[in-house]
Amino acid sequence: MSRAQWEWIFTDDGEVVLDRPLSPVFTTRFDAEAWLGEHWRHLAEQGVQAVQLTEQAAPDGPPLPLRRG
Numbered sequence: 001m002s003r004a005q006w007e008w009i010f011t012d013d014g015e016v017v018l019d020r021p022l023s024p025v026f027t028t029r030f031d032a033e034a035w036l037g038e039h040w041r042h043l044a045e046q047g048v049q050a051v052q053l054t055e056q057a058a059p060d061g062p063p064l065p066l067r068r069g
Contacts, residue, residue: 006032006055010048011063021046029053029060040066 008023021043026032032053036043043051043066050063 003027004029004055005057006053006060007057008032008036009052009054009059010043011050011052012047013049015050015063018048021048029055 004027006026006029010018010021010023012018024035026035036051040051048066050065052063053060
């Protein structure tokens with residue numbers, strides 16, 4: 001039995017997938033969402049405009065914009 005793997009995909013303002021920064025791999029959705037809650041500001045400072053959660057490399061939900069303010 002394999003464990004689920006959750007990761008974030010990061011995109012720029014042109015909706016192009018970024019190769020940096022890299023998302024950690026998580027074993028639960030909760031851990032992935034908690035990590036994003038702690039790091040979204042830093043990601044936005046690196047040029048990430050939106051994030052999308054994936055499970056086993058398949059999109060899980062719509063992209064979420066990272067907005068400050």
